[in-house]
Amino acid sequence: MAKQLLYIEMDNCIGCRSCLAACTQCGGHDSRNRNYVMDVDPMQTRQTIPLMCLHCVNPACARSCPAQAIQIADTGAVLSALVEKCIGCQNCTIACPYGIPKFDQEQNLMYKCDLCYDRTKDGIPPMCASVCPTNTLQWLTESELAEKQSAHRLAGGKWIASQSLEPLESETNVKISLPGILQGVQKLF
Template identity: 85%
Template sequence: MKKLLYIEMDNCIGCRSCLAACTQCGGHDERNRNYVYDVNPLVDRQTIPLMCLHCVNPACARSCPAQAIQITEEGAVLSALVEKCIGCQNCTIACPYGIPKFDEEQNLMYKCDLCYDRTKDGIPPMCASVCPTNTLQWIDENELAEKRERHRVGKWVSSRQPFEPLEGETRVQISLPGIIQGIQKLF
């Protein structure tokens, strides 16, 4: 059965173990491709993890004039191919989530590739395999349906206007039930 990355943002405790694990994934050259943001550091300690959402029709790939950003059969949107990337940085500008980063030394874009060397074989991405609070989960479609039924908060889109989301469907699913419903929970 097909697996996907599911993020329960309100579980994040800011331990940053996902960041450490990301550097150990094959092909990352010990470069971190995920982020953990402090939501409002002067008020509380709330943090959220953020990584590429692997859009179904990604703006980064659409904007690449060299076709350096490939999409796998499983739906993972990969970092720019070294041999094709021309360093134009269109992808970093086009992404509505601000995910791709540009390495000026290598003249190359890099971002989360969903640990494709692992996930293509059904092994969880490094970040999900080490998360102590289940903020990052590698789940199948049945588990996703169960979570959606339990929370019943509707479809989340990345725009203020639900009829015009910044980007369409993503393969990484995000849950904000505790935040949206005002519920505090411990993992």
């Protein structure tokens, strides 16, 4: 089976929040949303962007965990803290340069997007990508991603992935396209 990854085309987001509703339905999420949709500049535009774990190749959250409660799956998914190991120190929430992991005071546990590991390990798209009406969130093979990159270059568009932006973490398993947002292009809606 070809390796698949989450691709986020931020320009397409219309703020419908279908991804958030679907996230709560993923097995093992305890009806808790693990992704976010942020308003870019609510006083100026309706532009929204989805925020979720980028599943860093060498994640700061896992490196900072003294209990080794954050595991990295063989698919590259960085999983939420294991209940039986997490000591509630919150190092992971502080260490993440993207501000993604959240800490649940009641459960004394960190939670974040785990790429719906129960689905993606079998090649099934994560819940968020399976319901996105605008293809902001896409579950692609590496060859499909390469095709997208090539098409953007041929069309004269500027394709930017998380690897080429001098990111805070050296490499992520989630790839992002941000052309309109980075270039100040106004949305029509």
